[in-house]
Amino acid sequence: MSKKTYYSLILILGSLTALAPFSIDMYLPGFPAIAKDLNTTAAKVSLTLSGFFIGISAGQLLYGPLLDHFGRKKPLYFGLTIYIITSIACINVHNIDSLIVLRCIQALGACAATVASVAMVRDLFPVQDSAKVFSLLMLVLGVSPMIAPTVGGMVTATFGWQAVFIILTVIGIILLLAVILWLPNSFQPDESHSLKPEPIIRDFISVIVEPQFYTYAITGAVAFAGLFAYVSGSPMIFMNVFEVNEQVYGWIFAFLSIGFIGASQLNNLVLRRFKSEKIVQVALTTQVIVGFIFLLASYNDWLNLGLTIFLLFLFLSCIGFANPNMAALSLAPFSKNAGTASALMGALQMGMGSLISVVISMFDEPSTFPMVASMAGSALLANIIYFLGKKTIKETIEMGENIDAGLVH
Template sequence: MTRQRHFFLILILGSLTALPPFSIDMYLPGFPAIARFLHTDVAGVALSLSAFFIGLAFGQLLYGPLLDKFGRKKPLYIGLLIYIIASVGCASITSLQGLIVLRIIQALGSCAAAVASMAMVRDLFPVSENAKVFALLMLVVGASPMVAPTVGGYVTAGPGWQWVFIILALMGVVILLSVLFFLPDAYVPDKNLSLKPVPIIKGFWEVLKTPQFYTYAFTGAFAFSGLFAYVAGSPLVFMEVYGLNDKVYGWIFAALSVGFIGASQLNSLLLQRYSSQQIVNVSLSAQALIGVAFLVLSASGCLELYGTVAVIFLFLCTIGITNPNTAALSLAPFSKNAGTASSLLGASQLGIGALVSMSVSFFDSISVTPLAGVICITSVIAFLVLVISLKVNNGRFITPDGEVPLTIH
């Protein structure tokens, strides 16, 4: 594979991976404006974000078997068309209930892109390159929190929040055309795969009971769920607690994403000297410590705006390092059923993330402490899941570079 072709594939796969994050981040600055338009509050609008996460979680389970049976591109076409139609619908809503329903449908469409991109990494690149490819995808995905909320802030302040969804629909059209004309489908469809409920459940169970999968999938899911909490809680923290306007909020959100992006690229350098397991052990330990410190400092009233920004920045750095490695480790044992495995991986991430993001909305307190508490709890749970699972299995795992690590005592 030439360097130019490698770059082009990464760009298309990264665009697919970035579609759900753009759909999340771009409308965040518009929460207050949407709330006023729909005669509700910011917490009510935040439920539409949780609804999007729920739609993504269920959609992951739907598309996995479809991608394995029919190939990667046909289900992807359908998902992108659903996304485009739902995005246009979101721009026309007149009630919170309508927004919630359409956001679920929009999520069901966009998650086809997320599942297909992860499965195609496993299809198009050697297993030894998967962690590095996931890190490069993070670079493209990282454009979302840098660009999306900033653009969303100016669009909301200008033509209005409805245009945010029009822009998302146009993005869906561009991505659909790119996939149609430029993205190869190297996977040979498994036509013998049944789409009946019982065989599908058995397929998911075969993946789920693999020790390496459930160890790193659930470790990564709880670790990554802190990011969902941050996304759901950041409008309240920065615009309600600290009184920032939508434009400034967009710039702070973009600046904080530098930590996530930079760390994911630092991960590529770390992989030249350390294994994915070693990196996860260190980065997850750091994430748990930062989560505990965040809760203690916020509860004691020691954090002002800049302190909150600094702690969240460090927290996002740890996620940027942890996530590509847990994803690669989760998918390493699978080849034939990589679509099923990637969909189950995504569903676990998004399902846990949806519950965590909803928990932030349940707090009535206008303070940083609820967000800090959720981040602390999820980070500590992720650390405990990793430690306990490694102790229980105490065995040999397949690494992304094909090696078998030493038994962990």
């Protein structure tokens, strides 16, 4: 594979990976405007975010078997078409309940891109490069939180929140054309992967009973829930508690993404000296320490805008180190049913995200505490799950180790 092809594939796969986050980040600054236009509350608007997470979570379980049965491109065509149609429908919505439902369906379309891009990493690149490729995908993914809320804030302030969904429609069309024209079909359809419920459930069970998978995938999902808590709670905290406007919020969100994305890229350098397993251990420990310092500061009302941004930066940096390594370690034991494994991993992640965003939406009073408590709690629970799960793994398979020795499913 030439360097040009290598980086072209990274760009396309990264853009597909970024579709769902971009669809989230870009409309966050519009929460107050949506609440005003649709005659509802900011807490009710946050349920559109919960609906999106639920759609992503359920859709990943749907697309996993489809990607293994039909190959990668046909399900992508279907999902991106659904995404485009529902994005257009969101432009013309007139009440909050309709927007919640449409966002859920839009997520069902977007998650085809999420699951396919993760599975295609396993298809297209040498297994020993997986952690590196995931970090590069995180770099492309990083464009989303750095650009989307800033652009979303400007677009909302100038043209209204509906213009955000016009832009998302255009992005969906561009990605569909890129998939049709330039993305290879990396996996031949395999009809041995049945679409009947019983074999699908059996496939999922065969994945989740693998100790290395359930340890790193569940730990990763719970740790990553801290990011979803931040995404769900940040519009209220920055725009209601600290009273910044949409554009300033966009810039703050973009700055904080540097911690998350910068850490994922620094991870590439750290991988030269340390194994993924060691990086995960240090990142999870640091995350829980930062989380409880943050919780203490929130409980005692010590937080101001600057300290909040600083502690969020540290917390998100820990996730940036942990996430690509836990993804790589979760998928390392699998080859044949990588699509099912990546779908299940994503469903766990988004399921936790939807749960924590629903919890945060229950709090109408402007306060930092619900978000910070959720973040600290997710970090603590992730450490407990990791500690208990590690005891069930006989030998951790790092990417590139023992893959040819029969330790695959």
